[in-house]
Amino acid sequence: MDSEIPFIRPDFPPTPEFAEDYARILASNRYTNFGPFEEQFAERIGSYLGEGLVATTFANATLGLMAALEVVLGRGDGTQGVLVPSFTFAAGPASLEWLGYVPVFIDIEPDGLQPNVSSAQAALDAQGGSIAGVLLCNSFGIGNPQIDAWIAWAQEHHLPVVLDSAAGFGSRYADGTPVGRAGIAEVFSFHATKPFAIGEGGAVVTHDPEIAQRLKSFQNFGFSSAGTAESLGLNAKLPEFSAAIGLRQFSRFDELLEQRRTVIAAYMDALTPLGCHFPSNIETSSGCFASVSLPPAVSRKDVLAALHSHGIGARSYYSPAVHRHPHFASVAQVVPLPYTEAAEESMLSLPIHADMDPKDLGRIIDVVSASLA
């Protein structure tokens, strides 16, 4: 029997590096509440992404989404809507609901996975003045090739944009600029399953220092510098141990990104000629996993079964899409979602590890190729 190939295998710093940080944290007697590791990590995130971007760390991206939406849109009254694709992870629509907004699901591109502007326009036409903003997603962390058109459209309609770029730390937009620069704020996850992994953690980045200040207050009980609550907040702080891992991750992240992109290129070279379709711009993404749309006549169930029978951890993200999850099924559907529903059926997600053995990669490609034949 071949050895198992897990879907995700995160790259964490070697034990001696973490042991050194652990000892320093114990000696400093500061474990959380914006200690030196957290402060450096936040600075490093901002400077990695580019000049003028301020990063605020979070205990996870879901709390980051809630904070960003609260700061940018304020709280909803339970009837206002926010446009959000259904082809995403449930945390985005759930954050909207926590904040008192109704997720108004929009479709994705006919030939891609990214949210579609025409669908947003149709939803806006249908809902008119009750739409408060847009929670855009960089699907699978891939920089949306239409990002500038999206932002221009939203500006034209006076809709603030927050981006869920959870898996996209290290990804680039089509013009080469880093994911993180768009909209009013972009939200990243450092969950163990993401390319920049620290276990649990996240960050919200923005060009606006005042928004950054309010994000920081939100994650610290709504406290001002006087230590009294000025607004409604939560505890969403990133502990020092997690920040220390994050700082260590930077020392090898670019190299690991290159390795992940080599795996993407190998999948594309082998599977595109067989009729598989890769999302555009995936080659400059962080490579969380390789999402590929199978040719129309192929049964994804069969391909997945073949992969699993060979011990290969493949998945079918996002199936079902969020509008078909039991909790969200009662949310009124404002526009049809035909491309989302087609993608649900055809998308296959293949593993990417930075240190993937070429033999393992060959095995995955062989199994997929054989089940397409």
Ligand SMILES: *Cc1c(COP(=O)(O)O)cnc(C)c1O
């Ligand atoms: C992973 C992910 C999240 C959630 O991130 P956490 O850090 O686990 O809260 C949200 N949105 C998308 C699109 C994701 O992929």
